[in-house]
Amino acid sequence: MKIDSIQWSNCNANFVGSIILSKIILLALLFSTIVLRAQTEKLQSGVYQLNTIDTQNGLDVKKKIKVLGNTTDLAMLSMHSSTLAPGKTNHPPRALMDREELIIVKEGPLTIIINDTVKIVSTGSIALIEAGDIQNFHNASDKVVSYYVLGFQSTNPVDISRGKENGGSVMKDWDELVIKKTNKGESRSVFDKPTSMFKRLEAHSTMLNPGEDSHPSHSHQAEEIMLLLKGYITMHIDNKNYVASAGSVILVRPNIPHNLSNTGNEPCLYYAIKWYNSNTN
Template identity: 40%
Template structure:
């Protein structure tokens, strides 16, 4: 009987050990899936789109980045007459929202504003938010969710200006020899020591500036025209809706690839 008891006990231990191993393996596999975002171009046509009733959403990327434990970028389209997105709070993530097309009624922490194409929202963690399509056509917007490697600093975010809703029409466009630019913000946030964002327009074919590098990670989101970019010695092309991702310290240079004007958002952070 003792021998049978010992064998039976060993079998139970084996099952427990096996289940523990499988659990740890699954957890490790899940964490391993969250890989660093690679530099290069992310195309509008390549996003993974899912339709859900009166709206659709497509993910471009999800992973980690310099100074960020988590980074996810997707685009959502609310069809005409769609119900408002359910009010919700992101407890541990900050968000940058860019209106691609349509008219948005945005509500953040009880404040409401109507925003058109080119408008931008910066939403701190722990703020109630909701978006509604109030236009005659579809409403499409990009959403960048991110969480810093360091703990969120809500006081720093509030001092920097808190959550913001910036209508593109209210911002000044400054002309330059090559085209012009429109500044959105340059500030600290709850997740970033510095976050800067602007729009650049290039009226003629050619470079925006000489190739350079910086400590901030940067995204270039193409609004219109044909563009080219060199990132770390590799050549990429992007059209309206696509964006380039440039990791910290990588040498890069942006160019207008066509004879017609091009324009793009540039935003960087650390």
């Protein structure tokens, strides 16, 4: 049997192409497995850093770090920081049907658009975007703005009507938050209400003076996140100590003893967020 050189070249090319295609498919499957594992990873109590700075050629190059996983009451928890250059928009208007997002402004002003409401908010401001609401962000200033994004997907089904019946999405400028003076610093209540994801979601900010403890070590059934905006603290979680600085997120799982100490020389500032599912006290 005689096979001319053209036929042999075509066969060889097809064979090599098949091998390459097989390797691409294998890599895609491997990547999908890695992503799936990341999505289903159980996040433990501890400190997660969202901001890192690498120095390259004398310049500070900021890298985004995304934390993704699940907890007792969350099928998915995602956390990352983002920046917007002047005149830029983060993405076209969109609605997330399966999760809520908390936006906390690191460096403003940031223009937040939720459905038909547009609001320009300053540094330290916070927004709750409930499932089903159309949203995007814009930088109308002449400087780079940055913000943190915390995404929550409950282990319970989404209930968009519950969220709407209880006021829906929230945008709070930092200057709108009412200050309550304490013997340790200041606190500001943000909201405490049912949402599309939770039977109850509560958020407040605390400014803690140097050398002070937030409170005696305690525990509770509800999971909690603290996002540190300013200062340096030592977080005490289940008899372990963690040093944290601005840009750190602290996750505390159910019934884990915890408190924090301001170990810096200036007041520290952080948001505390707790969520309650139907099985949470």
